[in-house]
Amino acid sequence: MRHDFNKLTRLPPYILSEVVEMMRAARRAGEDIIDLGMGNPDLPTPPHVVEKIVEATRNPRNHRYSQSKGIPNLRAAVCEWYARRHGVTLDPETQAVATIGAKEGLSHFVLMTIGAGDVVLCPDPAYPIHQYSVIIAGGDLRQVPLTPDSDFIVNLEEAVARTWPKPKMLIVSFPANPTTQIVDRGFFERIVAFAQEHDLMVLHDFAYAEVCFDGYKPPSILEVPGAEDVALEFVSLSKSHSMAGWRVGFACGNREMVHALARIKSYLDYGMPQAIQIGAITALRGPQDCVAQNVEIYRERRDALIDALGLPGPSAWKIEKPLATMFVWAQIPEPFRAMGSLEFSKRLLVEAGVAVSAGVGFGESGEGFVRFALVENKHRIRQAARGIRRFLREAEV
Secondary structure (H helix, E strand, O other): OOOOOHHHHHOOOOOHHHHHHHHHHHHHOOOOOEEOOOOOOOOOOOHHHHHHHHHHHOOHHHHOOOOOOOOHHHHHHHHHHHHHHHOOOOOOOOOEEEEOOHHHHHHHHHHHHOOOOOEEEEEEOOOHHHHHHHHHHOOEEEEEEOOOOOOHHHHHHHHHHHOOOOOOEEEEOOOOOOOOOOOOHHHHHHHHHHHHHHOOEEEEEOOOOOOEOOOOOOOOHHHOOOHHHOEEEEEEOOOOOOOHHHOOEEEEEOHHHHHHHHHHHHHHOOOOOHHHHHHHHHHHHOOOHHHHHHHHHHHHHHHHHHHHHOOOOOOOOOOOOOOEOOEEEEEOOHHHHHHOHHHHHHHHHHHHOEEOEEHHHHOHHHOOEEEEEOOOOHHHHHHHHHHHHHHHHHOOO
């Protein structure tokens, strides 16, 4: 019997998985592969947060079903974080909902609000779930180029002019994964005005809200007057507080959008385990020096990689240092560009012993680039850079 999984057949092949499988095979064969591909944070959760979670797990009250929208104290702590960091006042009862990571919240919101015939605008390249969530929901995806040499808002205007029926939603994420592109508050003012003009919902994935360097501070879209009429913003503690495996996130903003997300979650889950929610409260309300320490580690890793790759010589690979995220987005050196990002990534794996993500795996506009994830210590990153420089110097194109 052959089953027809309709939505599964709409999903494109996951290009990034090809290099992952090659890496696993190489490791099984005993090869030392430095994995800078998957953005899986390697830093430990702060001890005071872990201790609070352990303490909470011993309380039988936390062994029961929790609230899918998040316990009241967590939603209050989330709103306190917004007020403290962004000067934004939110109602924890109607404008905040806890999510099982930002990815779960965003994808379930799209599933709840998008159906057949609904058009969604999304940057290209983009973090895969931004695009795939639309496909899973049965919507009609329109990819809008996000490139350094063009104005994204102008590209959005052109996309709307060419699209019928008119789009219902726009998904964005800044600081951006994979491109590390950053924006200022003026950019979000233009996004909010664009959304109001075209009657669009805006989803902003703010996963790298606190992972920023060299004096740059990412703005929240909710800082913009009028944003609460159109926007829902998703934040995660995965990177800032190294809580990736605990799956801690939240969504805030427009009351109707928050209600819609809370409603679908009430059918699908009982939220994060309550002990983890209590730990998240400690993360948000407790000392924040752990965040600064994590950011400094990522900055040092960024500098170690880019400085080592850019050392003078025939194999020098000049890359601009990003001001945010835990990634480096690098244009493939010119002699290797014609082979494409997927083939270049395979060559790096086989000949340099380094796994990276092919840019084309994030969308067509990502072709010609690779993404490095800063998830190894500085010594391993420098080792990776030496292997890459050797490959660039000796490889036959």
